[in-house]
Amino acid sequence: MKTVIIIFLSTIMLFTLSFADEYVVISNSKMKDLSTTQIKAIFLKKITVIENINAVPVNLGARDPIREKFENKIVEMNFERLKSYWAAQHYLGKRPPVGMQSEESVKAFVKNVEGAIGYINANNLDSGVKVLYRWSE
Known part of the structure; x- marks a missing residue:
């Protein structure tokens, strides 16, 4: 009986791990492939x-968990550090990326604005966007 329970629990753990959240950086189909370094530079x-297209980075809301994951993984800065960064950039005439309140609005914006680049949960992907980068947590 012990062996059956161990096998059962092991199976549940493996099943859970195989469904780790996956996220994607997206653009419209006209955007060329980008490295994570370029994606970071665009968001900063x-x-x-x-390639003669204005890059338009799009963020989710300030405390959105996906935004936090994106900023830690791709931009390599936490919320407080980015807040300081944008305060300093303000004096140089630079504004932070456009903000959207939902993944659906990010996806719609990216589909319809040339040069737009954003991030969403991979579960929300559809054929209207191009995946530039994937990561999971």
Whole structure:
């Protein structure tokens, strides 16, 4: 009986791990493939043009859990550090990325605005966007 319970619990753990949350950085189909370094630079507005197309980074709301994961993984800054970064950039005339309140609005914006780039949960993908990068947690 012990063996059956151990096998059962092991199976449940493996099943749960195989469904770890997966996230994607997306753009419209016209955007070229980008490295994570380029994606980071776009979201920090260090790169503003890619092949004659204005790059338009799109964030989820300030305390959205997916945004937090994106900023930690791709931008490599936490909320407080980014807040300080954008306060300093304000004096240089730079504004932070456009903010959206939902993954659906990010996806709609990316589909309809040339050069837009955002991030969503991979479960919300559809054929209207191009995946630039995937990661899971």
